Amino acid sequence: MAKKYRELAEQVVENIGGGGNVDQAWHCVTRLRFNLHDKEKVNIDTIKSIDGVLGAQFSGDQFQVIIGNTVSDVFEEVEPLVGGSGGAPEGKGQKQGALSAVMDFISGIFTPILPALAGAGLLKGFLALFVTVGWLKDTGDTYAVLNAIGDSVFYFMPFFLAVSAARKLKTNEYLALAVAGTLMYPTFMNAANGFTDAKSFTLFGADFISIPVLSYASSVVPIILGVILLKYVYNLVKKVIPSVISLMFSSMITLLIVMPLTLWVIGPLGTNLGNGLSDIFLWLFTHAGPVAGALMAGLMPLIIMTGMHYAFVPIAIQNLNLYGNDAVLQPMMFISNLGQAGSAFGVAVRTKNKALRQMAISAGISATIGITEPAMYGVNMKLKKPFVYALGSSAVLGAFAGWYGFKAFALGGLVGVFSLPVFADPSGASAAIIIAIILFVLSLLLPFILVLILGFEDIPEDGTTVKADSEPKQPIATDKQGSIQSPLEGTIVPLKDVSDATFAEEIMGKGIAIEPSVNRIVAPISGTIMVLADSKHAIGIKGDNGEEILIHIGIDTVSLKGENFKAHVATNDRIEAGQVLVEFDRDAIKEAGLEAVTMVIITNTADYLDVLPLNESGPIFEGEQLLTLVK
Incomplete structure (x- = not known):
């Protein structure tokens, strides 16, 4: 293995x-x-x-x-x-957009600490569940010890984030820990908790440098901002301090600059920023709960696909710290993940393809646990309709959850069946866990039923596509039909909608067009290259079974005289299906004021009874069946 x-x-x-x-x-x-x-x-x-x-x-x-x-x-x-x-080497990097950089940074610092968050959060969830069902009292020593284990990760969150942020920023991890240690030092924590009479701290006798008393336990934003400041100050100090004494003095000077600024400005700023974000989402779910829930749960798979769900992790942690619960991330992800599982299980029951059934069962189990990518990419998105059913049912249940005020009371890592305990109310009230169980069942059941009733385009053992909501049609005998694979990935465009009348009126033959999302053409069949234009924008292929195919990249692209095109084959070359034929730059074509839409034409259409596109619209992937030739 x-x-x-x-x-x-x-x-x-x-x-x-x-x-x-x-x-x-x-x-x-x-x-x-x-x-x-x-x-x-x-x-x-x-x-x-x-x-x-x-x-x-x-x-x-x-x-x-x-x-x-x-x-x-x-x-x-x-x-x-x-x-x-x-x-x-230096200078090879590419500049990121602001949003991409922020998302990348957030995912980079939270991903490494997920095991600790998941383990501790799930333990707190089970403790709340045991109190709810009466298996444990929240006043005993056992509860106190187990709660300390589960709560420690969240209480000392600045230390965990200090390490992961320092690694992401490529600065000294131990100096970052020193920043976290100062924020969490008993002098400040005792004052914040009211154990001392201190209301603020004045530094260097300057009244204007007044450090406010704040608790940074379980905080997220202040330590992240502090480590960002540390990186730049430390790099600057190391450049200024002579190398002979750098080891002793660079760290000390860095801390003397970073920590007062962090305690005085950055810490309070980060606290207010984090609290403000939490307040915004609290207001949204309080005043527009059904709408917020429907959007969050319904769109969660798309958010996960982009990795943007990590942006909600700091908000979830902040909400747990401020309000003792999270109504934003985990409840909606819980519904969404189970929706993907329900659709996958529906596919497993409905499909007649044994391999797809096995994949759907495995993917459904993974999604039930909280890992949805196998279900999303391997089953539901591939079949399209099950993915839509999952989104729709999740939106409906998300609207209910937003209206009801469905909440998580701990951070549970993978959000699925094993995260049920995090929805148990620590106070012992049973309503919260009952609603969680009901939503668990409905989130699985609704898309499952939709898939069974409404069906989808199945993939039988031979790879062709038939409707799973009807009896399979009798296939035409193999010596009477042929199939053409898609030579590129993109979106299907009906030939009649192409702006060039020669193609739209099928003067050169029947076929289909594709708006490309990639920059290469591969062979749709095995055969021989009969024509390759000097401008590389058009390829003529003679298939092994007599098919004559023209692939025309763009409209009026002959005017580019081969610029932005690169051929990987030559006339009379033998080719195999899937082999790369031509690469092109679709962005450059569009910048030249031309269309990049690519036509796939059967130029000997008269030799066939019909040329049938498999689909008239929607996405198409490289190598997927595109056309059927009927003799």
């Missing part, structure tokens, strides 16, 4: 441009995440086709490879290949 993970890791690293192209690498529950120096080196289509990879995508400027449950095993093999965090 280790060999399998090593081979997978090697293929991934090779196709992201090698270890030298990696600035930082880490993983979350299901994905390998990379910050790259040059994203143009990524062979995303090749990565998607690797056995063991569920999908790959750019989220902002972060590249994500979706692995599933075995991601930690794969990452163990990836890490030595990228040299820890990578090491390309």
